[in-house]
Amino acid sequence: MTKRALITGITGQDGSYLAELLLAKGYEVHGIIRRASTFNTHRIDHLYVDPHDPEAKLFLHYADLSDGTRLTTLVAEINPDEVYNLAAQSHVRVSFDEPEHTADTTGTGTIRLLEAVRLSGIDTKYYQASTSELYGATPPPQNEETPFYPRSPYAAAKLYSYWITKNYREAYDMFAVNGILFNHESPRRGETFVTRKITRSVARIKAGLEKNLYLGNLDSIRDWGYAAEYVEGMWRMLQADTPEDFVLATGVGYTIREFLETSFGHAGLDWQEFVKFDERYLRPTEVDALIGDPSKAADKLGWVPSVNGEQLAKLMVDADITALEKGADWIDTVQLPTWTNADLV
Numbered sequence: 251m252t253k254r255a256l257i258t259g260i261t262g263q264d265g266s267y268l269a270e271l272l273l274a275k276g277y278e279v280h281g282i283i284r285r286a287s288t289f290n291t292h293r294i295d296h297l298y299v300d301p302h303d304p305e306a307k308l309f310l311h312y313a314d315l316s317d318g319t320r321l322t323t324l325v326a327e328i329n330p331d332e333v334y335n336l337a338a339q340s341h342v343r344v345s346f347d348e349p350e351h352t353a354d355t356t357g358t359g360t361i362r363l364l365e366a367v368r369l370s371g372i373d374t375k376y377y378q379a380s381t382s383e384l385y386g387a388t389p390p391p392q393n394e395e396t397p398f399y400p401r402s403p404y405a406a407a408k409l410y411s412y413w414i415t416k417n418y419r420e421a422y423d424m425f426a427v428n429g430i431l432f433n434h435e436s437p438r439r440g441e442t443f444v445t446r447k448i449t450r451s452v453a454r455i456k457a458g459l460e461k462n463l464y465l466g467n468l469d470s471i472r473d474w475g476y477a478a479e480y481v482e483g484m485w486r487m488l489q490a491d492t493p494e495d496f497v498l499a500t501g502v503g504y505t506i507r508e509f510l511e512t513s514f515g516h517a518g519l520d521w522q523e524f525v526k527f528d529e530r531y532l533r534p535t536e537v538d539a540l541i542g543d544p545s546k547a548a549d550k551l552g553w554v555p556s557v558n559g560e561q562l563a564k565l566m567v568d569a570d571i572t573a574l575e576k577g578a579d580w581i582d583t584v585q586l587p588t589w590t591n592a593d594l595v
């Protein structure tokens with residue numbers, strides 16, 4: 251039997267890698283996309299096959315996490331075996347500018363989707379994209395037992411989503427889990443997150459298209475992994491025998507300054523000549539240090555990441571240099587290292 255998955259946020263970084271992974275595993279994949287005045291499917295265009303083609307396995311539907319009625323009818327119509335809720339207003343700094351919109355999408359959107367699943371009465375497994383931002387002010391290392399202390403409207407909205415997912419698991423016996431994922435990046439990372447902002451700028455400075463890069467706080471510490479590996483972890487959580495929450499992380503932290511050093515250094519440049527401070531990129535409350543402890547995922551899911559922050563920076567710089575050469579339609583192909591131990595497949 252072909253398994254069917256529904257992905258919200260399929261046009262985002264993680265959604266595109268997850269769609270790729272599930273299609274490779276033989277799933278029929280359904281994704282929701284938002285109506286926009288321009289095309290917003292760049293990250294998944296390479297996966298798309300005309301739905302009239304009998305070989306088509308990827309289907310896109312207009313919907314929005316702010317529209318509960320649409321979610322309910324769509325979930326009932328698709329009848330998925332697995333639902334991955336990746337959609338969100340996912341930018342922490344922007345959440346201070348648009349706190350209400352962030353609460354509506356990143357928080358209330360989750361209950362709309364969970365209700366859609368519950369009301370349709372289908373038997374499905376549900377994945378919630380939770381985040382290391384939940385830990386906020388609580389110092390590292392952080393694992394599944396670490397207390398939460400959110401530091402932004404984004405994190406507060408995700409906190410609601412975390413608890414309501416857990417509540418639906420307990421109240422309605424749903425197979426609903428939280429993946430508490432630490433920062434994960436890739437050549438497909440949104441251009442305004444700090445890693446991609448840096449690597450894209452390295453490529454442009456190297457090509458003579460840009461002179462300076464403006465950034466905010468360089469002292470914060472993040473545990474950066476490779477997104478293509480993290481979507482495998484999401485999938486494994488839904489293949490487990492029992493629904494449980496898991497941290498996915500590398501266990502190693504780097505400062506933004508270290509990421510700058512590696513990225514500019516990889517292109518033969520000295521970051522200090524190009525990077526300038528702009529207070530616009532500071533946050534009213536910052537998260538100083540996130541370093542995850544992924545041992546539960548290693549023990550119970552066999553999930554072990556192989557790409558560290560330094561390799562990631564180099565991989566992203568290389569991809570941004572290639573993207574400049576090949577033009578706007580170019581998309582990276584996943585080159586997973588050897589660890590993809592298929593023991594759970």
Ligand code: NDP
Pocket residue numbers: 258259260261262263264265282283284290313314315316335336337338339340341355379380381382430431432433434435440
């Ligand atoms: P992106 O910002 O790249 O993608 C977000 C996706 O959500 C996009 O497809 C976007 O659509 C969609 N979306 C936004 N608002 C709505 C809405 N109202 N209705 C429907 N869809 C909407 O995020 P990532 O791929 O990086 O992250 C995926 C999820 O994981 C997010 O929930 C994020 O908060 C969470 N997360 C991410 C981490 C990371 O390091 N990447 C770490 C931990 C958690 P569109 O393309 O139209 O904008």
Ligand code: GDR
Pocket residue numbers: 340341342343381382383431432433434442443444445447464465466467468470471472506531532533536537
């Ligand atoms: P984060 O990622 O807030 O951790 O959230 P981001 O890359 O935005 O910031 C990381 C750190 O870099 C500092 N910083 C800057 N950040 C941005 N975006 N732009 C800048 O110019 C800049 N200068 C310094 C920030 O202050 C911060 O300390 C990401 C998102 O993907 C969330 O959705 C996800 O939940 C978490 O990761 C885990």
